[in-house]
Amino acid sequence: MTYRSGGRYVGWAVFSVLFFWAQAGFCEDDNPVPSSHPTSAWIVSPLFGLVKNESLKTGNSDVSPEYGLFAMYASPRFIVNNTTFFTDVNSSEVWGNISSISLYGDSKANLTWYLGGSYVWHQVTVDPVKIRIDEPLGKVGLVWRIPSKHLTINPYVGYAQERVHTEVSVSTPGGTITFKSVDHSDIVVYGISAYWHWRMLGADAKYYLSQNLDSETLNQHFRVWGTAMFNQKVGVIGRFEYEEQNTTRDTSFLFGPVFVF
Numbered sequence: 185m186t187y188r189s190g191g192r193y194v195g196w197a198v199f200s201v202l203f204f205w206a207q208a209g210f211c212e213d214d215n216p217v218p219s220s221h222p223t224s225a226w227i228v229s230p231l232f233g234l235v236k237n238e239s240l241k242t243g244n245s246d247v248s249p250e251y252g253l254f255a256m257y258a259s260p261r262f263i264v265n266n267t268t269f270f271t272d273v274n275s276s277e278v279w280g281n282i283s284s285i286s287l288y289g290d291s292k293a294n295l296t297w298y299l300g301g302s303y304v305w306h307q308v309t310v311d312p313v314k315i316r317i318d319e320p321l322g323k324v325g326l327v328w329r330i331p332s333k334h335l336t337i338n339p340y341v342g343y344a345q346e347r348v349h350t351e352v353s354v355s356t357p358g359g360t361i362t363f364k365s366v367d368h369s370d371i372v373v374y375g376i377s378a379y380w381h382w383r384m385l386g387a388d389a390k391y392y393l394s395q396n397l398d399s400e401t402l403n404q405h406f407r408v409w410g411t412a413m414f415n416q417k418v419g420v421i422g423r424f425e426y427e428e429q430n431t432t433r434d435t436s437f438l439f440g441p442v443f444v445f
Contacts, residue, residue, distance in 0.1 A: 224259040226445040229421060233438035237273045240431055248273035250436060260291040280306040294329050298340075316349040323373070334382045342373035370397040384413040396430075403428040417444050 231252035238245040248271050256265035263286040271278045282304050289296030299322075306317035325340025346369040353362045375392025388409040395402050405427045413419035419442040427434045 224257065227254075227256045227258060227442065228445070229254040229440055229442045231269075231421075231423070231438040231440040233423075233436060235271050235273055235434060235436040238433050238435075239274075240433065244274070246274040250438065252438060252440075261288045262286070263288075275310060277309045278307070280304070288327065294331070296327050297325070298327055298338075299324055300342075312353045312355075314351045314353075316351075317346065318349070319344050319346045319371075321373070334380055336379040338377040338379070340373075340375050340377075342375070344371040344373065345369070346371055369399065371395065372397060384415075384419070386411045386413075399430065401430050403430070411442065413442070418442065 231250075231254065233250050234247055235250040236245060236247045250269065250271040250273075252267060252269040254265065254267045256263065263284075265284050267282045269278075269280050282302055284300065284302035286298060286300040288298045301323070302321045304317065304319040304321070306319070308315045308317075321342055321344040323340050323342035325338055328337045330336070348367040348369070350365045350367070351362055353360050372395045373392055374395070375390065377388060377390040379388045380386060386409075388407075390405075390407040392405050393402055394405065405425070407423070407425045409421065409423050411419055411421045421440060421442050423436075423438040425434070425436050
């Protein structure tokens, strides 16, 4: 495994903003806010599951546990969230963190806008190589709500500057020598999402293309979420994802509880 771009996790915020928010009873007219319910909330979800990493060059694959922790503050027009994750796959120790902020137009309009930004930090260690990825991303799109179908559609575009820092440490008789390099890439993201929710159930499907303008590569990503809320405070969530990279592809499934405060 070389590395999995932070783009794999871009979009957690977009889904979480619209879908968790709807589940908490915030945004759709057909799911009104009870008079005793606050107009903002904190949401926390620990996630557990498996990830399969496949090398497109060698055909080798590995399956490993994956762990994540998602936290979000949501209000009708402003959202901020953070996700931390860890896995150890193909002899690679992988850590990552994604912070995101979103601003929305009229929360009651059937058609409105949103602006978003995120910052991805991602580190992969395969002795003697350490790779760190930094990826700031900006996004703009539309939110189209269809209350009669309990459906929200979200087309969007995004632009990111990805920086990949590589360190290779080599032991010699005179000591350890470290070689460092930095690669820069411009990435454009084209995506569309569909969110459905009814009463205490919900689902989200997302498909997007990630175009690296420097390497002239185009990779596809597909993600599906499903959520069942037992009440406005507690529920469960499942997440399936397939993602392509230049030299690898990943398939993962995560599951965990959802807590609303």
